[in-house]
Amino acid sequence: MIKKGLEDNFENIRKIFTEYLEKHAHRKTPERYTILKEIFATEGHFDIETLYIRMKNHKYRVSRATLYNTIELLLDCELVTKHQFGTNYAQFEKSMMFKQHDHFIFNETGEVIEFYDPRIEEIRSQVENLFNVDVTHYSLTFYGNGRPKK
Amino acid sequence: MIKKGLEDNFENIRKIFTEYLEKHAHRKTPERYTILKEIFATEGHFDIETLYIRMKNHKYRVSRATLYNTIELLLDCELVTKHQFGTNYAQFEKSMMFKQHDHFIFNETGEVIEFYDPRIEEIRSQVENLFNVDVTHYSLTFYGNGRPKK
DNA sequence: TTAGATGCAAACGGTTTGCAGGGAA
């Protein structure tokens, strides 16, 4: 039953993507839907190379160029979010429509914890008012170490 | 008088760097001090290539490799801060010991505004307590557009 | 039928590395 719910949810995602492609007169190629499916089939963050390897392992014929192109579309229709956690390569994650969140990164391992604190919205408004700007997006990331168990 | 004050301040910076080099048994080469001086002589953010060009223009013989090496030392002794504003190249700025701040970036131009909102410290404590971690550093950046003048 | 999309491989650009020569300690 829960699984059914998740599938329904993905159907919804597909629909959003389809509408986006149609609206912008982009072709609905099988590759694009396969990549969308692959991304939404796994949890957590990923980079392009990892996604590429994973799809190769699943015996899909896909090129890095197409991955980069398709990610661009998915970013544009906001189904995927891009992060640059202080490295010089990009990491991505599927957007969780409702669940806005920020990140804590362990210095040693790169492990990611997600959290949400509503006070960030207050800071955001403050910035918008102070500088007379519209904030389109933002990035808040804490870096640090775990405390000794003890 | 104010200028004098700034010079004194830079003397202090030099001292910090010297102490750091001595403590870690790194050599006090002229290149390292020249780079330090060049960085503290200019305002705002910079990337390695810009710094390289600027030093070439000032007729310094310096290699990119040394710039990268020295920046690494300056980061380590916290005289310089590193940013990755959503691009795949790093930007840096001299640390302002006392003036903690975050950034707003204009989507179109990349122009940077600095600001400070103390509420970020509350979020930081919250994260530390919630996940039982120590935050060593963080990054908060808003991206957006200026509002039409009216 | 045809313009947009794909796969492949080469190009690109910021960063890193290897190495011979130079200079701080």
Added chain:
DNA sequence: TTCCCTGCAAACCGTTTGCATCTAA
């Protein structure tokens, strides 16, 4: 004198681009 540091150039690696081929519309 030692061996860390420097400049130079090549290597590296994530990303972008060019192009022949393919295919959604």
